[in-house]
Amino acid sequence: MPSKTPIRSPARYHALRALHRIETRAAYADYVLQALRREVALSPRDQDLLTTLVDGVTIWRKTLDWVLARYVRGGLERLDPWTRNALRMGLYQLMFLDRIPRWAAVHETVEVTRALAGEGAAALVNAVLRRISARLEQGRPPAPFPSLAEDPVAHLAVRYSYPEWLVRRWIARYGVEGARALCRFHNTPRPLSLRVNRLRATREEILADLEARGLRARPGAYHPYIVLVEGGLDLTTWPPYQEGKVIAQDESAAMVPYLMDLRPGLRVLDLCAAPGGKTTAIAEGMGDHGWLIAADAHFGRLRRLREHALRMGFTIIRVVQADGRRPFLPEWADRILIDAPCLGTGVLARRSDARWHKQESDLIGLVAVQRALLESAARMLRPGGRIVYSTCSLEPEENEEQIRAFLRDHPEFRLLSAQGKVPSPFVDAEGFYRVLPHVHHMDGAFGAILEKLPAPPAGFG
Structure with missing residues (x-):
């Protein structure tokens, strides 16, 4: 059990608790941090350090473990989780947080280790971190990495x-x-990306509000209603958010609804709708006139969608709990969005632990789910209508290969180019919408427009 001994660094104390919980309970970092913020009251400075330590250690875990294995006799696996995570937390500060003096990083980490894991663990953490700190003071790397030339x-x-x-x-x-x-x-922290609800506000209004609050904000590079915010902003207490003028959404995700060629009066089905970022963008693109059914299999996630729709004032969204792999509205929709479940390898910057919760073998199941969604959507689309299939993945099995396989089996569909619907840098040679993080400097995304050919006139042929 954690000690109740008063300590000088509550941020490190609770960061070590969080890291222990993440490892021993296989918990998600975001959820653990949210629970800790409800459980303990910290100053804004300590909140910032807590988040930095937990996210930083989680992201850099493989690097940290590689270095520490050169200093811990018998390997990290023999250590208890408190000691192992204390070493990671201390080393993260030494290697990545230049603003913290090395002596302070070592001393404060040892103190919280003593409080949570006892004197023996503290002695080991002290010895290892001091050895590494001494190397860094001499301008030497803590450990050599594998050779780039021999094993990239x-x-x-x-x-x-x-x-x-x-x-x-x-x-x-x-x-x-x-x-x-x-x-x-x-591995680089991303600014908070907000999409302005243009039915309630302008981008200039939101930028002016943020500037008045002393926050650094700038327009998105491509989307006309995106605002990027640096630094801390508590959305839940910010009036423009409460008034439904904005929603958190990355620029690449916000451009997907543009592929749908939206207008008022359409019948639209969003098959994997929760938590609602794209659903609300669709309602916005329709001027809040028409029919928009937002379906998702997960009841808990639909609650957030309802909250967003209510907060942002959209009246056409009808929320339905349904498995999109099973058709429930035969030939009803003019437009269908499949924002398919995927590996999410284009958005790893958004969640510190995402890379550790994925396996290459997951592709098999995900590709099957994606194909089932496409098959179901094909039966719910009216002739002449369009399916927009999108992912936040970079993996070809989930993107272009999935679409090519579907088109081979469905001659009644054709691929339309994304050219003219999104900025040209995001349209590849095949006409797919494609955002590459390392090229376009935003979250990765993929999109394809599939048009169902109109039915031939009666008696034709």
């Missing part, structure tokens, strides 16, 4: 803290330097 996969995986299977796939597609750039992008 191992080098990038250790240097940038990624699973080797993922690095191997990226090198095969983008080359070593492209894979390196992609790894760097996903």
Whole structure:
């Protein structure tokens, strides 16, 4: 049980608690941090350090463990989770947080280790961190990484803290330097991206509000209603958010509804709608006139969608709990969005632990689900209507290969180009919408427009 001994660094104390919980309960970092914020009252400065430590250790875990294995006799696996995570937390500060003096990083980490794990663990943490700190003081790296020339996969995986299977796939597609750039992008903190609800506000109004609050904000590079915010902003207490003028959404995701060629009066079905970022963008694109059914299999996630729709004032959204793999509205829709479940390898920057919760073998099940959604949507689409299939994945099995396979089996469909619907830098040679994080400097995305050919006139042929 954690000690109740008063300590000088509550941020480190609770960060170590969080890291222990993440490892021992296989918990998601975001959920653990949210629970801790409800449980303990910290100053804004300590809140910032808590988040930095938990997210930083989670992201850089492979790199940290590689270094620590050179200093811990018998390997990290023999240590208890408190000690192992204390070493990671201390080393993260030494390697990545230049603003913290090395002596303070070592001393404060040892103190919280003593409070939570006892004197023996504190002695080990102190000895290891002091040895590493001494090397850094001498201008020497704490440990050599695998050779880039001899083993580029191992080098990038250790240097940038990624699973080797993922690095191997990226090198095969983008080359070593492209894979390196992609790894760097996903390890860099991203600004908060907001989409302005243009039925209630203008981008200029939101930018002016943020500037008046002393926050750094700028317009998105491509989407006309995106605002990027640097620094801390508590959305839940910010009046423009409460008044439904904005929603958190990355620029690449916000451009997907543009592929749908929306207008008032359409019948639209969003098959994987929760938590509602794209659903609300669709309602906005329809001027809040028409029919929009937002379906999702997960009841809990639909609650957030309802909250967003109510907060933002959209009246045409009808929320339905349904498994999109099973048709429930035969030939009803003019437009269908399939924002398909996927590996999410284009948005790893948004969640610190996402890379560790994925396996290459997951592709098999995900590809099957995606194909089932496409088959179901094909039966619910009216002739002349369009399906927009989108993912936040970079993996070809979930993107272009999925679409090619569907088109081979469905001659009644054709692929339309995204040209003219989104900015041209995001349209590839086949007409797909494609955003590459290391090229376009935003979250990765893929989109395809599939048109169902009109039925021939009666008696034709």
